[in-house]
Amino acid sequence: MSYKSIRGMEDILPQDAGVWQELERRSRAELESYGYREIRTPMLEETAVFIRSIGETTDIVTKEMYTFSDRKERSLTLRPEGTAPIVRSYIEHSLDKVSPELRLYYIGPMFRAERPQKGRSRQFHQVGVEVIGSRSPQVDAEAIMRLDGLLRAFGLEGFVIKLNSLGCRKDKDAFAEKLKAYLKGEKSRLCDDCKTRLDKNVLRVLDCKNETCVQLVRNAPNVIDSLCAECAAHFSRVRQILEALKIEVDIAKNLVRGLDYYTGTVFEVTHPALGGQDAIAAGGRYDNLIKDMGGPDTGAIGFALGIERVILALGEKKGSFTRPAVIYIATLGEEAKVEGLKLAEELRSKLNDLHEVNVVTLIDLKESSLKSQMRSADKNGAKAVVIMGEDEMRQGKLAIKDMAEGGEQVLIDRTAVVEEIKKRIC
Ligand code: HAM
Numbered sequence: 001m002s003y004k005s006i007r008g009m010e011d012i013l014p015q016d017a018g019v020w021q022e023l024e025r026r027s028r029a030e031l032e033s034y035g036y037r038e039i040r041t042p043m044l045e046e047t048a049v050f051i052r053s054i055g056e057t058t059d060i061v062t063k064e065m066y067t068f069s070d071r072k073e074r075s076l077t078l079r080p081e082g083t084a085p086i087v088r089s090y091i092e093h094s095l096d097k098v099s100p101e102l103r104l105y106y107i108g109p110m111f112r113a114e115r116p117q118k119g120r121s122r123q124f125h126q127v128g129v130e131v132i133g134s135r136s137p138q139v140d141a142e143a144i145m146r147l148d149g150l151l152r153a154f155g156l157e158g159f160v161i162k163l164n165s166l167g168c169r170k171d172k173d174a175f176a177e178k179l180k181a182y183l184k185g186e187k188s189r190l191c192d193d194c195k196t197r198l199d200k201n202v203l204r205v206l207d208c209k210n211e212t213c214v215q216l217v218r219n220a221p222n223v224i225d226s227l228c229a230e231c232a233a234h235f236s237r238v239r240q241i242l243e244a245l246k247i248e249v250d251i252a253k254n255l256v257r258g259l260d261y262y263t264g265t266v267f268e269v270t271h272p273a274l275g276g277q278d279a280i281a282a283g284g285r286y287d288n289l290i291k292d293m294g295g296p297d298t299g300a301i302g303f304a305l306g307i308e309r310v311i312l313a314l315g316e317k318k319g320s321f322t323r324p325a326v327i328y329i330a331t332l333g334e335e336a337k338v339e340g341l342k343l344a345e346e347l348r349s350k351l352n353d354l355h356e357v358n359v360v361t362l363i364d365l366k367e368s369s370l371k372s373q374m375r376s377a378d379k380n381g382a383k384a385v386v387i388m389g390e391d392e393m394r395q396g397k398l399a400i401k402d403m404a405e406g407g408e409q410v411l412i413d414r415t416a417v418v419e420e421i422k423k424r425i426c
Helices: 014-032 047-054 059-064 083-092 137-153 169-184 192-200 202-207 211-218 229-244 307-320 334-354 370-379 390-394 414-425
Strands: 044-046 067-069 075-078 102-111 123-132 160-165 265-270 279-285 300-306 325-332 359-363 382-389 397-402 409-413
Touching: 014 102, 014 123, 014 137, 014 307, 044 047, 044 083, 047 059, 047 075, 047 083, 083 102, 083 123, 083 300, 123 137, 123 307, 137 160, 137 229, 137 265, 137 279, 137 300, 160 229, 169 192, 169 202, 192 202, 202 211, 229 265, 265 300, 279 307, 300 307, 325 334, 325 370, 325 414, 334 359, 334 382, 334 390, 334 414, 370 382, 382 390, 382 414, 390 397, 397 414, 409 414
Parallel strands: 325 359, 325 382
Antiparallel strands: 044 075, 067 075, 102 123, 123 300, 160 265, 265 279, 279 300, 382 397, 397 409
């Protein structure tokens, strides 16, 4: 009998975890430096939290949620996204009292029972941001700037930010009617999914990937032309600010997003390296959601990026993420092992604390030959190996071997070891 992880839910193995840690570290550093604070909500919520916010007729709610009854027959759902739980928490804990304009971020797994393929999994991970408490267009521009900055902090280039506005709820409803009327005559030509969408969630027809549907909506009315004066002014201000900030965006008139809570500004970031599942991040305003879920009448905007997709988009670049330097301590003989343990402590405390470099020391505590210890050092990507043999130790010496190609081996005084290692890693 052999067990496997559940389809679409993957292990992050030790050889890959470094990239994840670095992405998470950079996200925290970047967001915290702009005053965002972390929020961690549970993985499970009452199902109603998601139905109410994401929308009864959306793909996520109708087909993709992991929903089950617990022992008390309560319907619970593994979070498919982070916004709804945060709004639930914001209201439950009256976070509006903490700050009238709250900047939050979260990092963690989300769950959607979609068909797994490259860039699409059932357990995936997001870095997300929510700014709650303002309806100002300034905040929209700032959120988009933050997303742009975050992706750049990862070293990502070549991504495209697509921007649209859905208008207020009135605009959105009026536009839905207009679109429905336009598409009604073409119903027979729409794909099966869109036939259902026509009655239940007509805006989604606009981002259907089916060729015929794409053709049919090409000349359909677009939402930007249907905005009320206030929403049109808001959108134009957002664009002006982004221009002043030199953040390039493409206006995407058919961008509607798959979650019902959005109103006003919506955006999506795509990357050419991704093929079919090309959205690496997405977000928008949800000015009615907090009130609809029983909270104060306040505006909010946010976004989330998919970590798996960012890693795919980074491709080879992720190799350049700085990792801690590995120093391998090879020891020969009983006494050397004890001295090796002492040296490992010394290197870590002196180098990591005093010189702000990140060093990992590895030491062999078996009776392995020097050859096999060198092999192990190589496998672990060591920058240098400290070789401690008993004869040399008796003379107060040890050897350091550089692991770079053509790296030499030198015999040095035991007392010089910290300085010598420092030279090799800084
Ligand atoms: P979303 O567009 O559903 O928005 O997801 C955001 C990002 O998560 C996507 O652009 C994609 O990178 C990633 N993602 C989504 N589903 C999968 C999947 N099955 N496999 C891998 N990656 C995936 C939201 O979740 C909103 N809560 C974003 C938001 C925050 N809006 C306002 N605030």
